Amino acid sequence: MSDKLQIRNMTRAELDSLVGWAAKEGWNPGLHDAELFWATDPDAYIAAELDGELVGGGAITSYGGDFGFMGFFIIRPEFRGHGLGDELWRKRREGLLARLKPGAGIGMDGVFDMQPYYAKGGFVFSHRDLRFEADIAAGFTAPPGGEQLVPLSEVAFADLEAYDRQCFPASRSAFLEGWIAQPDAQALGCLRGGKLAGYAVVRRCGQGCKVGPLFADDAKAAEALYQKLAEFAAGGPLFLDVPENNGAAMAMARRHGMAEVFGCARMYLGSKPAVAEDKVFGVTTFELG
Incomplete structure (x- = not known):
């Protein structure tokens, strides 16, 4: 199934969809988050498309190439469990590293259950944000x-x-x-x-x-x-x-x-x-x- 996945930049309208999914997940986004996030870094939003359908996405925000942040990582519930999230996450990490200056770090806030997975990708725990x-x-x-x-x-x-x-x-x-x-x-x-x-x-x-x-x-x-x-x-x-x-x-x-x-x-x-x-x-x- 993951062989058919296309990873590409999102459109502005697709970011609205991602924010809508975040609301359904209980993330409670701000009323104007989509427009503000897009204005910060339009190249940060990465889409996962399967057979022409948007199935997931996430952000790889670059702050002037000096620091990066991975967030907004969502795969639609009906498409989970098929390796799509793994492929999207790895491609996002690689894509963000390519957007940053050599030696620049990347941060992320990941759910607790996923800590071991993110650690395999090279991320080291700092502290909890509650x-x-x-x-x-x-x-x-x-x-x-x-x-x-x-x-x-x-x-x-x-x-x-x-x-x-x-x-x-x-x-x-x-x-x-x-x-x-x-x-x-x-x-x-x-x-x-x-x-x-x-x-x-x-x-x-x-x-x-x-x-x-x-x-x-x-x-x-x-x-x-x-x-x-x-x-x-x-x-x-x-x-x-x-x-x-x-x-x-x-x-x-x-x-x-x-x-x-x-x-x-x-x-x-x-x-x-x-x-x-x-x-x-x-x-x-x-x-x-």
């Missing part, structure tokens, strides 16, 4: 936190890029430009002495809202940002993907009574990136890193 959920009461108002929070549109983009680069393995200007300005979302910065001490984005999804990223100098800044974003999400569930290797982030999730509902293993092919892990209170997305 999805937490909180039910935010209607009418919730963030308590005074003593931090200066401003819309990210009021922060110099160069300052945002510089802060983001501390927490993410490569520059991602195109992604950030769209991400912080997307509809049905709120993007905030935390200022101390006129300097950025953290930033976060919350976006509406098929179910409730997701925070991502949530980057902050310390727990106090992260708390202020989280509380204000929770106000945006009032009346529904709020999700936050927390890296387990940040103890302060885990403590914040527990302090707010958030329930663990899902998780992935963060793994890397090549050297583990040097980022400020203590500032990452919430990852951006499981699909693009």
